Amino acid sequence: MVRFLIRRVLLGIFVLWVVSMAVFYLFFGLNKSGPNAVASRICGKQCTTQQINAVKTRLHLNAPLPKQYWYFLFGYPGKDDPNGLPRNHGILHGDLGYSYVNQQSVNTTIKQSFPITLSLAVGSAVLWLAMGLASGILSAIRPRSLLDRTFTFLALFFYSMPTFVLGVLLLLLLFYQLTVHGVSWFPAGGYVNLTDNPAEWARHMLLPWFTLAAVTSAAYTRLTRGSMLDVLGEDYIRTARAKGLTERRVVFRHGLRAALTPIVTQFGIDLGTLLGGAIITEQVFNLPGLGFQAVRAITSNDLPIIIGVVVIATTAIVLANLVIDILYAVLDPRVRLH
Amino acid sequence: MALLEVNDLQVSFSTPDGVLKAVRGLSFSVDEGKTLGIVGESGSGKSVATQTIMGLTQGARISGEALFEGHDLLQMSTHQLQHIRGAQVGMIFQDPLSSLHPYYRVGWQLIEMIRAHDKSVGKHKARDRAVELLRLVGIPQPDRRVDDFPHQFSGGMRQRAMIAMAMALNPKLVIADEPTTALDVTVQAQVLAVMKRLQEEFGTAIIMITHDLGVIADVADDVVVMYAGKAMETGDRSTIFYRHHNPYTEGLLLSLPAYGDDRERLHPISGQPPSLITLPAGCPFRPRCPYAFDKCVEEPPLFDIGRAGDHQSACWLPTDMRKREKVRRDTLGKAAEVVAVDTSEV
Ligand SMILES: Nc1ncnc2c1ncn2[C@@H]1O[C@H](COP(=O)(O)OP(=O)(O)OP(=O)(O)O)[C@@H](O)[C@H]1O
Numbered sequence: 106m107v108r109f110l111i112r113r114v115l116l117g118i119f120v121l122w123v124v125s126m127a128v129f130y131l132f133f134g135l136n137k138s139g140p141n142a143v144a145s146r147i148c149g150k151q152c153t154t155q156q157i158n159a160v161k162t163r164l165h166l167n168a169p170l171p172k173q174y175w176y177f178l179f180g181y182p183g184k185d186d187p188n189g190l191p192r193n194h195g196i197l198h199g200d201l202g203y204s205y206v207n208q209q210s211v212n213t214t215i216k217q218s219f220p221i222t223l224s225l226a227v228g229s230a231v232l233w234l235a236m237g238l239a240s241g242i243l244s245a246i247r248p249r250s251l252l253d254r255t256f257t258f259l260a261l262f263f264y265s266m267p268t269f270v271l272g273v274l275l276l277l278l279l280f281y282q283l284t285v286h287g288v289s290w291f292p293a294g295g296y297v298n299l300t301d302n303p304a305e306w307a308r309h310m311l312l313p314w315f316t317l318a319a320v321t322s323a324a325y326t327r328l329t330r331g332s333m334l335d336v337l338g339e340d341y342i343r344t345a346r347a348k349g350l351t352e353r354r355v356v357f358r359h360g361l362r363a364a365l366t367p368i369v370t371q372f373g374i375d376l377g378t379l380l381g382g383a384i385i386t387e388q389v390f391n392l393p394g395l396g397f398q399a400v401r402a403i404t405s406n407d408l409p410i411i412i413g414v415v416v417i418a419t420t421a422i423v424l425a426n427l428v429i430d431i432l433y434a435v436l437d438p439r440v441r442l443h
Numbered sequence: 444m445a446l447l448e449v450n451d452l453q454v455s456f457s458t459p460d461g462v463l464k465a466v467r468g469l470s471f472s473v474d475e476g477k478t479l480g481i482v483g484e485s486g487s488g489k490s491v492a493t494q495t496i497m498g499l500t501q502g503a504r505i506s507g508e509a510l511f512e513g514h515d516l517l518q519m520s521t522h523q524l525q526h527i528r529g530a531q532v533g534m535i536f537q538d539p540l541s542s543l544h545p546y547y548r549v550g551w552q553l554i555e556m557i558r559a560h561d562k563s564v565g566k567h568k569a570r571d572r573a574v575e576l577l578r579l580v581g582i583p584q585p586d587r588r589v590d591d592f593p594h595q596f597s598g599g600m601r602q603r604a605m606i607a608m609a610m611a612l613n614p615k616l617v618i619a620d621e622p623t624t625a626l627d628v629t630v631q632a633q634v635l636a637v638m639k640r641l642q643e644e645f646g647t648a649i650i651m652i653t654h655d656l657g658v659i660a661d662v663a664d665d666v667v668v669m670y671a672g673k674a675m676e677t678g679d680r681s682t683i684f685y686r687h688h689n690p691y692t693e694g695l696l697l698s699l700p701a702y703g704d705d706r707e708r709l710h711p712i713s714g715q716p717p718s719l720i721t722l723p724a725g726c727p728f729r730p731r732c733p734y735a736f737d738k739c740v741e742e743p744p745l746f747d748i749g750r751a752g753d754h755q756s757a758c759w760l761p762t763d764m765r766k767r768e769k770v771r772r773d774t775l776g777k778a779a780e781v782v783a784v785d786t787s788e789v
């Protein structure tokens with residue numbers, strides 16, 4: 106178990122290294138104009154070449170690629186200047202640097218956006234599992250019943266619906282149309298801190314959660330149904346019935362328990378997709394989460410923010426997968442972690 | 444009164460290819476403390492028949508009656524059946540690995556069985572009982588092995604655990620569906636010995652389903668020989684082995700290694716059991732029967748053989764062995780003629 110953990114942490118660090126190298130290469134190695142674009146943007150339209158060069162020097166944008174990566178790891182050279190620009194101390198000191206564009210600390214930006222994306226991701230994951238599992242189980246208990254067919258239809262409907270279309274559609278119907286008719290159940294977007302006002306937080310997150318959960322939960326309806334149907338045909342389910350257990354116990358304690366394993370595996374795989382969907386959902390509902398920041402940073406060539414988001418998102422996915430793998434071993438006693 | 448009396452049981456499934464008649468009018472009875480052997484080739488409906496009795500076949504059309512202590516199991520609600528399953532009738536299945544839940548400890552599964560029917564038993568007491576049961580079926584170090592998962596047990600130990608589970612509540616009847624088929628020969632003998640020992644100790648009645656006449660010879664008091672969803676011959680063990688009447692029983696016996704005339708060669712019954720969807724008219728064994736004659740185009744009912752009323756056979760053959768040999772010779776003669784005609788035509 107300890108060796109498994111060490112191996113996975115090392116693997117996670119390796120993944121982070123590869124991903125961050127790739128981003129740096131994309132920015133400095135491939136896209137030669139990246140630094141120039143940043144500098145001229147910061148400087149403004151009227152800037153002379155000289156002024157642009159001054160900005161580039163100030164932001165250390167002239168250094169070659171390997172040096173840039175070194176800065177990323179260990180920070181910029183020199184001492185802190187209390188009156189000048191804040192100095193990046195490097196990721197190894199826990200400092201993700203400062204935005205090229207507005208000099209804001211990346212750490213602060215991420216600290217502000219992370220809870221938003223986390224709220225979105227966790228909430229919609231819970232919602233998607235709840236909807237997917239419940240409808241899948243109900244379908245599997247009575248295959249080919251009206252309920253089963255209804256769920257199958259709904260699953261296909263939502264499965265073929267792109268996230269952004271669903272988000273815009275929900276806004277149109279549940280925000281715009283309702284508000285026009287004088288009912289304002291749902292806000293147009295934006296975020297309220299959970300700690301400030303839990304009820305408002307939920308009210309603001311409801312549509313984004315559903316938008317992000319719908320597509321995946323449709324897939325989980327089918328997955329759960331199939332997995333449950335397979336399991337309910339197993340010999341040990343017959344044994345459970347032959348023991349005189351109630352049907353409820355047979356389905357949940359014996360059936361669902363075994364059907365859960367492939368679902369958990371799939372869940373681990375889908376966590377990555379979740380972040381992808383979060384980017385779109387945050388745009389549609391105007392939630393300033395990680396995805397939102399990333400999109401803004403990419404359009405303004407703001408490398409420190411991009412790399413910050415990438416590092417945090419990658420770490421989150423690596424950690425989540427680690428948890429899933431441990432959960433998998435807990436669920437299936439035949440699985441040994443190695 | 445018999446402990447279990449099954450009368451004219453019929454079970455059919457609707458399949459995409461048509462109606463499949465898995466059990467076609469099966470009757471048998473089991474007395475308290477006795478062992479009934481049900482033997483027959485694969486697909487003859489042994490499992491379907493016994494599982495239907497316990498309400499474990501889904502999506503089937505069922506008729507007939509199955510009186511357990513006088514109450515018809517086939518008329519009971521699921522709720523009523525749940526009180527009988529496990530507590531009154533234990534079941535053991537063919538493959539012990541797939542029949543035990545892979546994610547729960549063996550002890551947990553035993554405790555669940557004990558507490559499902561009597562909530563007043565405390566967890567600790569149930570666990571002690573589980574250990575005791577494992578000891579009873581001969582599992583070494585039961586106090587430790589009780590916490591193992593099924594995959595940590597050997598095949599024989601798993602089947603012992605299944606037996607422990609089926610016997611946990613001291614049921615009146617245990618239905619064992621090919622409990623030894625998945626095990627190797629020495630382990631088979633051990634498992635059968637455990638069952639016999641428990642039967643003597645607790646007076647349990649057993650339905651032993653098998654396609655192995657060796658197992659029948661070992662444990663059965665009475666025997667039902669099944670073919671294509673019905674009983675071909677019923678009688679006590681010595682009748683079936685030494686005074687059988689039905690050609691199908693004879694075929695099964697001749698395919699036993701130590702029973703046929705020379706011990707080297709096996710004589711499996713040639714041909715395949717018929718399709719249960721498009722069952723040919725007449726005796727279902729006719730296409731494979733070496734005795735088949737004119738009369739066999741009609742399906743024979745279960746005749747009483749002898750006067751005692753304890754031996755029945757579904758076959759048109761005369762009971763007198765000499766007359767019977769004549770039928771066979773006539774049949775063989777005709778078959779030879781047919782072959783001769785065939786070759787002359789080529
Ligand atoms: N749920 C079902 N739906 C359709 N047909 C079924 C179903 N269950 C069993 N059958 C069919 O019923 C027939 C009898 O099957 P059964 O399992 O009772 O045979 P068996 O005598 O137990 O054979 P074996 O020795 O292989 O266990 C087979 O042809 C089988 O295909």
Ligand code: SF4
Pocket residue numbers: 689690691726727728729730732733734735736738739743757758759760
């Ligand atoms: S009835 Fe005819 S075909 Fe059937 S077993 Fe008897 S002799 Fe053979």
Ligand SMILES: [Mg+2]
Pocket residue numbers: 489490491620621
């Ligand atoms: Mg069977």
